[in-house]
Structures are given as C-alpha cells and as structure tokens.
Amino acid sequence: MSHTLGIRQAQKQKTRQAFLDAALALLEDQSLSSLGLREVTRAVGVAPTAFYRHFRSTADLGVALVDEALGSLHPMVRTTVSTAGDSGERIARAIELIAHHVDTYPAHVRFIARERHGGVQPVREAIRAQLVRFAEEVKAELAKDPEAAGWSDDDLLMLAHLYVDQMLITASLFLEALESPAEERERVTQLATRQLWLISIGRSHWLG
Amino acid sequence: MSHTLGIRQAQKQKTRQAFLDAALALLEDQSLSSLGLREVTRAVGVAPTAFYRHFRSTADLGVALVDEALGSLHPMVRTTVSTAGDSGERIARAIELIAHHVDTYPAHVRFIARERHGGVQPVREAIRAQLVRFAEEVKAELAKDPEAAGWSDDDLLMLAHLYVDQMLITASLFLEALESPAEERERVTQLATRQLWLISIGRSHWLG
DNA sequence: TCATCCAGTTAACAACTGTTCTCTGGAATT
DNA sequence: AATTCCAGAGAACAGTTGTTAACTGGATGA
Numbered sequence: 298m299s300h301t302l303g304i305r306q307a308q309k310q311k312t313r314q315a316f317l318d319a320a321l322a323l324l325e326d327q328s329l330s331s332l333g334l335r336e337v338t339r340a341v342g343v344a345p346t347a348f349y350r351h352f353r354s355t356a357d358l359g360v361a362l363v364d365e366a367l368g369s370l371h372p373m374v375r376t377t378v379s380t381a382g383d384s385g386e387r388i389a390r391a392i393e394l395i396a397h398h399v400d401t402y403p404a405h406v407r408f409i410a411r412e413r414h415g416g417v418q419p420v421r422e423a424i425r426a427q428l429v430r431f432a433e434e435v436k437a438e439l440a441k442d443p444e445a446a447g448w449s450d451d452d453l454l455m456l457a458h459l460y461v462d463q464m465l466i467t468a469s470l471f472l473e474a475l476e477s478p479a480e481e482r483e484r485v486t487q488l489a490t491r492q493l494w495l496i497s498i499g500r501s502h503w504l505g
Numbered sequence: 506m507s508h509t510l511g512i513r514q515a516q517k518q519k520t521r522q523a524f525l526d527a528a529l530a531l532l533e534d535q536s537l538s539s540l541g542l543r544e545v546t547r548a549v550g551v552a553p554t555a556f557y558r559h560f561r562s563t564a565d566l567g568v569a570l571v572d573e574a575l576g577s578l579h580p581m582v583r584t585t586v587s588t589a590g591d592s593g594e595r596i597a598r599a600i601e602l603i604a605h606h607v608d609t610y611p612a613h614v615r616f617i618a619r620e621r622h623g624g625v626q627p628v629r630e631a632i633r634a635q636l637v638r639f640a641e642e643v644k645a646e647l648a649k650d651p652e653a654a655g656w657s658d659d660d661l662l663m664l665a666h667l668y669v670d671q672m673l674i675t676a677s678l679f680l681e682a683l684e685s686p687a688e689e690r691e692r693v694t695q696l697a698t699r700q701l702w703l704i705s706i707g708r709s710h711w712l713g
Numbered sequence: 714t715c716a717t718c719c720a721g722t723t724a725a726c727a728a729c730t731g732t733t734c735t736c737t738g739g740a741a742t743t
Numbered sequence: 744a745a746t747t748c749c750a751g752a753g754a755a756c757a758g759t760t761g762t763t764a765a766c767t768g769g770a771t772g773a
Binding site for chain 1: 532534535536537538539615618619621622623624626660663664666667670674677696699700703704705706707708710711
Binding site: 303304305308333334335336345346348349354 | 732
C-alpha cells in the first residue's frame with residue numbers, strides 16, 4: 298500500500314512541515330488571527346508566494362495544525378480511558394499521561410487551548426469536531442465498564458464531555474506551570490487528581 | 506463622596522467607553538492580538554493619536570475590558586452560590602443566571618473565553634487573577650454550607666475551581682448556541698444541569 | 714480676565730501587509 | 744530525448760500599520 302514518494306512530493310511535504318513548525322513557534326506569543334502569511338514564510342526562509350502552494354490562507358494552515366495536534370491523539374485517549382486498575386490508579390495514570398504530553402508537545406497544547414475559542418471560525422470548528430470525536434470515543438470506552446450498567450446514552454456522553462473538558466483544563470494548567478519549579482507542578486497534579494476523584498465519586502453514585 | 510465630574514472629565518470617560526465598546530464589537534470575529542489601534546479609532550470616529558490619551562496599547566485596552574467584563578460580576582457569583590434551597594433548585598438557578606448573563610452580555614463572555622488563553626500575556630494574567638478571586642469567593646460561600654463540615658481548605662478550593670471552570674464552560678456553550686433554536690439551548694441547559702448534578706453528588710460523598 | 718491645561722487633530726514617517734502576474738529550473742512523464 | 748509539470752522566486756501593487764511631532768481650541772483654576 299505504501300508508495301515511495303517522488304523527490305518532488307517529498308520536498309513539498311518537507312516544506313509544508315516547515316510551515317507548520319514555523320507557525321507553531323510563532324504562535325507561542327500571539328493568536329492565529331494575527332499571524333501573517335509573510336511572517337511565516339520569513340521564518341521558513343522562503344518567498345511569500347510559496348505559501349500559496351501549500352495553503353489558501355493562514356486559517357487553512359490553522360486547520361492543518363489542528364489535525365497535527367489532535368489527529369494522532371485518539372489512540373492515546375482510548376487506551377488511557379480503558380486502562381485496567383482501580384479508579385485511583387486510572388486517574389493517576391491519566392494525569393501522568395497528560396503531563397507527559399504537555400512536556401513533549403507544549404506548542405501543540407498551547408495552540409489548541411488558545412484557538413479553541415479563538416478568532417478564526419474554521420479553526421474553532423475543526424477543534425470542536427475533534428473534541429466531539431474524543432467525547433464519543435471516551436463514551437464508547439466508558440460503556441464497556443461494568444460501572445456503566447444502567448446508564449443512558451445521554452448520561453454517558455455527558456460524563457464523557459466532562460472528562461474531555463477536564464482533560465483540557467488540566468493540560469492548560471500543566472502548560473502554565475511548564476517553567477515553574479517541581480513544587481508547583483506537583484500542586485497542579487494534586488489539584489487535577491482530586492477533581493477527577495470527585496467526578497469519579499459522583500459517577501459511582503449517579504444511579505440511585 | 507460622589508463628585509460631579511467636570512465637562513472635561515465627563516467627555517473623556519465617554520470617549521474611553523466608546524473605545525471599549527468599539528473594541529468589544531470588533532473582537533467578535535478576531536483576537537485581541539490582531540486588533541489594531543487604528544482599527545479601533547476608525548470605529549469610534551476619532552483620530553488615531555487620540556487612542557494614546559486613554560491607553561498605552563491595545564493590550565492595555567484589553568486589561569480594561571477584563572475589568573469591565575468580570576469586575577462587576579463578583580456580587581452575582583456570591584449570591585448565586587449562597588442561594589437557599591436544595592441542590593436541584595440551586596443548580597437550576599445558577600444555570601439560569603449564566604444563560605441570562607450570556608444573553609445580556611454576549612460580547613463580554615466571548616472576550617473572556619477567547620482571551621483567557623489568548624496571545625496577550627497581560628490580559629491572560631488579568632483574567633486569571635479575576636478567576637482566582639471568583640474561586641476564593643466561591644470557596645468562602647461553600648465553607649458556610651453545613652455540607653462543608655470536615656472539608657479541608659485545600660479541598661474546598663479544589664471544588665470551587667471546579668465550579669468556576671464549569672461555569673465558564675457552560676457560558677461558552679450558551680454563547681455558541683446564541684443564534685440556535687430554543688431546542689439546542691435546552692440541550693445545553695440539560696447537559697450543564699446534569700454535569701453540575703454529578704459534581705454535587707461527588708461533593709456529598711467526598712468524605713468517607 | 715488671563716494663563717494653563719489637555720483631549721483630540723493634522724501630517725508625515727518607515728515598515729509592513731496580502732495578492733497578482735511573470736518567470737525559472739529541475740523533476741516527472743511520455 | 745523531448746515535453747509537460749509545478750514548487751518556489753522575483754518584482755510590483757495599493758493599503759495598512761504604530762508612532763512621532765507640532766498644533767488647536769475649549770474647559771479649568773488663579
């Protein structure tokens with residue numbers, strides 16, 4: 298199924314990736330709606346007009362960044378939710394995974410948090426669509442759990458959205474604490490753990 | 506204590522308010538980091554240089570907008586949390602209040618949601634500071650409740666932050682559904698109600 | 714009444730923006 | 744070997760941006 302790309306296609310993808318990387322770096326201290334096309338090409342070291350060979354606009358680039366940041370995250374979420382163990386272990390493992398992901402891809406996380414409610418509509422919609430997918434996947438995993446017996450589909454999806462939002466809030470907190478001392482990062486871990494713990498208590502007493 | 510402003514000061518405040526209003530309108534479909542100084546003065550109908558009589562920069566204007574959007578909200582939050590009645594009534598009343606606030610000040614809510622993680626650091630910090638205040642106030646109200654007996658300060662603050670974040674999530678959902686049919690708005694109400702309900706269940710079983 | 718103050722104006726600046734059209738040189742196809 | 748293709752370059756466009764300096768004229772306070 299895999300086909301070795303020609304020299305031409307390979308070089309094009311390389312340049313395209315350079316655009317994505319440069320944009321992500323530039324977006325560390327500004328929003329997508331203020332990101333200029335020339336600004337990006339300058340950072341890549343390429344002529345302004347080359348931009349159009351890859352994207353229609355910076356909004357288009359933004360949508361591509363959403364796919365890069367969230368597209369490859371679905372397997373991780375599925376396995377995280379479906380991990381075995383008691384509630385405490387699962388919560389600790391989930392938060393650990395979030396913290397690690399923020400450490401590894403801080404710029405991606407920042408981009409998603411920033412543009413989720415940002416000024417560029419197509420990007421907002423792309424993020425929303427991905428988060429809806431996450432919620433549906435989490436719901437599917439939750440449904441497998443024996444604890445979900447007696448739960449309606451609506452309630453499962455409600456809980457799934459709560460988890461997804463909480464995941465984003467936690468990621469955002471870890472991001473803010475990226476340059477902070479270990480003590481502060483530990484504080485965030487404790488906070489997120491107890492919040493998830495409280496939700497899990499609410500979950501186990503939902504019926505009756 | 507109140508002193509009638511001179512004609513001069515009164516006119517200045519009027520212009521200043523015109524800047525805030527115009528900026529808020531322009532920020533409906535862009536982020537603060539892309540808001541131009543000239544863009545705002547053009548909307549107000551005033552010379553570009555007049556801007557500097559009121560603000561150092563658009564970031565400065567943004568901080569002023571944070572105060573306008575959140576500064577006057579504290580009394581409302583306090584009374585909402587401390588309202589009498591059983592859990593169900595309090596939750597319904599809180600969500601009703603949020604929905605009404607989003608209807609009344611949609612631009613303010615959009616601004617806060619957008620710039621909370623936006624590209625302008627001073628504005629992010631101003632919002633964060635206000636949200637911390639909200640959490641502390643909610644915590645103080647929660648502490649009065651007999652249900653809070655046996656809770657540590659840390660746990661109360663943890664719960665307060667959970668409530669504040671949930672409030673923002675709900676407000677953002679209502680905002681997205683502003684132009685939607687009543688059916689969709691009802692869906693949001695149902696979702697937010699059950700999420701708050703689950704949290705309140707977790708709260709009541711937190712100890713033991 | 715007269716001098717001071719100051720919100721807003723006017724003009725000008727270099728620097729920047731997105732987009733168009735034309736061109737080039739090497740890869741891809743025949 | 745000859746032809747087509749196409750990622751990127753180059754130049755030019757009309758508009759825009761933030762910031763400066765020097766100004767005007769009505770409100771203010773002595």
